Amino acid sequence: xxxxxxxxxxxxxxxxxxxxxxxxxxxxxxxxxxxxxxxxxxxxxxxxxxxxxxxxxxxxxxxxxxxxxxxxxxxxxxxxxxxxxxxxxxxxxxxxxxxxxxxxxxxxxxxxxxxxxxxxxxxxxxxxxxxxxxxxxxxxxxxxxxxxxxxxxxx
Amino acid sequence: xxxxxxxxxxxxxxxxxxxxxxxxxxxxxxxxxxxxxxxxxxxxxxxxxxxxxxxxxxxxxxxxxxxxxxxxxxxxxxxxxxxxxxxxxxxxxxxxxxxxxxxxxxxxxxxxxxxxxxxxxxxxxxxxxxxxxxxxxxxxxxxxxxxxxxxxxxx
DNA sequence: CCTTGACCTCAACTTTACTTGAGGTTTTAT
DNA sequence: ATAAAACCTCAAGTAAAGTTGAGGTCAAGG
Numbered sequence: 001x002x003x004x005x006x007x008x009x010x011x012x013x014x015x016x017x018x019x020x021x022x023x024x025x026x027x028x029x030x031x032x033x034x035x036x037x038x039x040x041x042x043x044x045x046x047x048x049x050x051x052x053x054x055x056x057x058x059x060x061x062x063x064x065x066x067x068x069x070x071x072x073x074x075x076x077x078x079x080x081x082x083x084x085x086x087x088x089x090x091x092x093x094x095x096x097x098x099x100x101x102x103x104x105x106x107x108x109x110x111x112x113x114x115x116x117x118x119x120x121x122x123x124x125x126x127x128x129x130x131x132x133x134x135x136x137x138x139x140x141x142x143x144x145x146x147x148x149x150x151x152x153x154x155x
Numbered sequence: 156x157x158x159x160x161x162x163x164x165x166x167x168x169x170x171x172x173x174x175x176x177x178x179x180x181x182x183x184x185x186x187x188x189x190x191x192x193x194x195x196x197x198x199x200x201x202x203x204x205x206x207x208x209x210x211x212x213x214x215x216x217x218x219x220x221x222x223x224x225x226x227x228x229x230x231x232x233x234x235x236x237x238x239x240x241x242x243x244x245x246x247x248x249x250x251x252x253x254x255x256x257x258x259x260x261x262x263x264x265x266x267x268x269x270x271x272x273x274x275x276x277x278x279x280x281x282x283x284x285x286x287x288x289x290x291x292x293x294x295x296x297x298x299x300x301x302x303x304x305x306x307x308x309x310x
Numbered sequence: 311c312c313t314t315g316a317c318c319t320c321a322a323c324t325t326t327a328c329t330t331g332a333g334g335t336t337t338t339a340t
Numbered sequence: 341a342t343a344a345a346a347c348c349t350c351a352a353g354t355a356a357a358g359t360t361g362a363g364g365t366c367a368a369g370g
Contacts, residue, residue, distance in 0.1 A: 063275070066268065067268065067272065092276075093276055096272060096275065096276045097276060099272075100269065100272050100273070100276065103265065103268065103269050103272065104269065106265065107262060107265050107266060107269065110258065110261065110262045110265065111262060113221060113222065113258065114255065114258050114259065114262065117222065117251055117254075117255050117258065118255070121247075121248055121251045121252060121255065
């Protein structure tokens, strides 16, 4: 549990330190790196060393995930940052605004779905062609949840 | 594509007919059956035969899925019906009311998340300990989305 | 020195919800 | 009667987001 304090040289962080401070597992950091979400340099002994900024980087990733954004989309968004730099406040503002729009859309979809459900509770027809709860061609499918709750594509 | 009209004897449906009418793939019906979500009898030649009610059964499953309910929960809910009978309007009313509550909770969680996001867009701190967007211990995590967007457990 | 604890790689496993394919049988239509 | 369409089973593949394990290396304290 307790992370042993390394010597003062905290200019770069080890994977364990990042994991502890960012609140994720070491394996997750490995995984993120394999997906191009974060970067690291290596020590002489081939161990990962991270710049302090990686903590913020991970923070952005986790925040986006809580918004329901798939990692692939997050990776894409982060790759739009110059030099793969650590997201600045301005970057975060831009990214979060973009993701907020998706969140809004999802909320709207769920609310529409709920409204239909209210009607369908009394109705009970569930017709493939006519029931808005069933019909995937109506507005709900345009932005709503479903089997593909959080669509991976940008369509 | 076009489903050839079978002879008048539509007392029981073949898997292809059910697939066409319910709007799902044949493989999906096999899969649902393997999960105990639907049932079938067999013809002399070992082919699946479904009662008409299976269409409604599939309708309920699909509707629940659109609400974001995982198949395992749907299976559990359906198994609470006497004899695994086809859901009646009353059954659907009960089930959909239950699922509506989950939907409401999810919407509330997303809205709370959005509100926090609004604040965080200007803030940008994303502190692991203090930022509500990051902190999994706050109210959002109690009912909200996240990595585990639609929780599988009943907790 | 030498034992831990932290780290390394790579492969395989987990879950959900299905789809795809191979190899073989049944039904239906002509 | 026969050919085509539909069906059968079972195994394996897919995608997302990681986790777990095996086998081996690195670093720091006593």
